[in-house]
Amino acid sequence: MARYLARRLLQIIPVFFGATFLIYAAVYSIPGDPIRALAGDRPLPASTIEALRDEFNLDDPLPVQYAKYIAGLFRGDFGQSFRGREVSEILRQRFPVTIRLGLLAFAIEVVIGLLAGLLAGLRRGSFLDNLVLVSTTFVISIPIFVLGFVAQLVLGVRFGLLPVAGLREGWVSYVLPAMVLGSVSLAYAARLTRTSLVENLRADYVRTATAKGMPRRRVVGRHALRNSLIPVVTFLGVDLGALMGGAIITEGIFNIPGIGREVFVAVRGQEGTIVVGIVTALVMIFIFSTLLVDILYAFLDPRIRYE
Amino acid sequence: MTTAARPEAMPATPGTGDLLLEVSDLHVEFRTRRGVVNAVNGISYTLHERETLAILGESGSGKSVSAQAVMGIIDTPPGYVTQGEIRYRGEDLLTMAESERRAVRGQQIAMIFQDALTALNPVYSVGWQIAEMYRVHRGSSRKVGYAKAAELMDRVRIPSAKERVKDYPHQFSGGMRQRVMIAMALALDPDIIIADEPTTALDVTVQAQIMDLLSTLQEETGMGLILITHDLGVVADVADKVCVMYAGKVVERGPVRDIYHNTAHPYSEGLMASIPRLDQKGGQLHPIKGAPPSLANIPPGCPFHPRCPYAREVCTTDHPPLYDVAPRRQSACHFWEEVLAGGN
Incomplete structure (x- = not known):
């Protein structure tokens, strides 16, 4: 190890x-x-x-x-923009917003995506399974900006359940954009979890566990589940980084002052130091989250540990 | 004298103990989208203490499915046991509640699978997987479980068992992995062990070691052993009696010596002839011509007639019952006398 x-x-x-x-x-x-x-x-x-x-x-x-x-x-110096702004200052202002948005989207993805995937996989062919399959296909096939505008219109304007845009109302303001940001990943996570579980439930070692007289709960929970989560964890780890970097469109739709908007403006203004600074910070987040995944991966799968 | 197929199976091999398992007229079918697959069509056999039964057949003969039905590990749907009884010490397993049945699995009847690499869970240590038997069925602590696992691994002759308890399946060789499976099956001292092609995935030398181990353990514990195989050569030395299966039915059964020396059914004859023999080195191999029938579409009459050298008109229409050939010996062939006389 x-x-x-x-x-x-x-x-x-x-x-x-x-x-x-x-x-x-x-x-x-x-x-x-x-x-x-x-x-x-x-x-x-x-x-x-x-x-x-x-x-x-x-x-x-x-x-x-x-x-x-x-x-x-x-030396901790991210440089200055051509207009004299400290890039580290920009990062300090913008990054927390994007991180909050990304983490909330990630939480929604993990909780709902895994739950939907597990339930669908356990009851293959049921109504719930079909519902998960159809709705995830639906979400995956719609462009994110369409999803964003529809969500704004329905949940924000028509029913007034959640703030439509901006960050004026505290953490509630993050809910709608996080749902939209996490939606596609959620759909992929649900499908991956489902497929992986279905495959593992058919595996020989699951049959062995049943033949050992283990209760169904244990066969699924201890034997099939841990193996099923291996590919899901890999996907989630890479996706955590992608959620942070992929917030540009979502931040645009919901008028959120995160790094996505900053980097968009900076590219247009050829503000090299800002672009490089932000992307470097993203790269570090990416490296960190994949490192986390690889550690978790080795914990889940001993074959990796002893390679 | 010839009689029609009887539901009760053949009598015990001399020198064996109490009746452990009695399978009678077992039918298993799989309901698939493309139709019903009749995997097992009325097989019967018995198993006694200290007795070894070999179930012999090609892939698709229903031999594994019948074992899975005994264990109660057929996936439903698509698999259904539609008829028959499986009596363990007189009690029908098929009418038991699932919780009672689960108590039998692993504790009274245990199973060893063909490929130990896929049959063991890759993410848990072998000790954990053996200890699980004690922890779940006996409520033992983790520590006691691991200690007993080490003892068992020692008993199945895994070298330096204590140090290897926490190793993972992929760190063992094929033969050692199969020993781990055997240790796991042996854990709760079951009455019956069913071994489904336990040596097929192994080297020939290792095959013999595993068969030796199984038969030694049987002598120690007095358990009944069911060996499912396609290779009579592997089990000839350890088995007491043989059931030859074809298309989900028993076509011939009897003491292993009798069948080994002179078969009474054309299919078993073909199986014997297809074993390469050292004394016929340089000679031709003798495969059985044709392929086993699709279990979704079993031929009428005798299911073996399209491949049978003895086949006549009657074989295409009349299904042969199990005729008594000799004491404790039966064959499902209209012309068994001819096959027996033909020698082989």
């Missing part, structure tokens, strides 16, 4: 550098001059342009720029 963990932790290093470098290079290669974009129509004096280019290391070759950026990162 210790060796597995050590190896897994070492893997973080190339992933971190690889991912951040790719993002940095992508932003670097966006056509157009960010300094000129900053100034708009008025031409800037050559000396000012020169000073700004120097301050942001824009004349260095890509590897040097990247190295300087990473060096700053390790």
Whole structure:
């Protein structure tokens, strides 16, 4: 287990550098001059342009720029935007909003998705099973912005159950956007859980457990369930990161000031440091959540532990 | 004298004990979307203490399904026991409440499966899986359960059993895994162990070790043993009597020596002839021509007639009953005398 963990932790290093470098290079290669974009129509004096280019290391070759950026990162310095805002300040303001939204969406996904999947899998072919299959197909096939607007219209405007947009009403404001954000993942989680459980209930070792005279509750709960959850946990872990990063559309629909909106604005303004800063933070969240999954995975499946 | 098929099965092998299990006229069918599959069509047999019964047949002959019916582990739907009795020490298992039946499973009748790698749960240690028997059925503590698991693993001759209790199934070799399965079946000292192709997934040398182990354990405990197999060669040394199954029916049964030396049914004859023999090295193999019938569409008359070298007109219409061939020996062939005389 210790060796597995050590190896897994070492893997973080190339992933971190690889991912951040790719993002940095992508932003670097966006056509157009960010300094000129900053100034708009008025031409800037050559000396000012020169000073700004120097301050942001824009004349260095890509590897040097990247190295300087990473060096700053390790001192806790995410850099400044071209307009002089501290990127770390932006992260401090925006990230908690997105994390709250993402975690609530994740909670909805795990609780409802797993429950629906388990019930459907245990009663294969029943009305409930068919309901889960049809409704998840429905949710998966509808674009998220359509789902968002319909939810706003029905639950927010027509019935007035939940706030339509913004964050003025505290945590209740997060419920509707989190439901929309988590809906597609929820559908996938439910289907995956169902399929995995159905498959495992047919497995030989489940038949063995029955032949051992174990009560049905134990056969399902201790034997089939733990095996069924292995693929589900993998999916959930990767999805946790995706929920954080994938909130851009949802934050737009519900007018939520999270990182999604910030990054959208920053890309348009060619604010490289903001984009790279936010995405780097997302990469770290992603790395952390997959690490968590891999640890949980090794706990669930001994075959991984002793590889 | 010939008589029609009798519901009561053959008498005990001499030297065995009390009657443990009596299966009579058992029928199992699977109701699928494409029709009813008649997996078991009226089989009967008995098993006594210290007795070993081999159930022999090709895949699809209903041999495994009949064992699963005895264990009560057929998935319903699609599988249904539609007729017959399974009496364990005189009590019909089929009319018992599920809770009573569960108490029999694992405690009085235990089962060993073919492929121990898939039959053991991959995410729990072997000790945990053996200890589960004591913890659930006897309410033992975790510690006692593991201690007993180690004892059992030692008893089935797993080297350094104590150190390996917490190992997982994938860390054992095929033969050792099958020993773990045997230990698990043995845990609560059952009266009967049903072994469904226990050696099919193993190397030939390991096969012999496992068969030896089973027969040694049987001598120690006095249990009844049912060996389900497609390979008479594997069980010839340990079995007392044999039921040969074809298309969900018993076609021949009797003491293992008699059947091994001279068969009274063309199908068993074909099975014997298809075993490669060392003394015929270099000679041809003799497979049974054709394939077993689909159990959803069993031929009328004798189900074996399309593949049978002895088949005549009558075989296509009249289903042969089990004729008494000799004491404790029966064959479901209209022409059993001819088959017996033909020698093999």
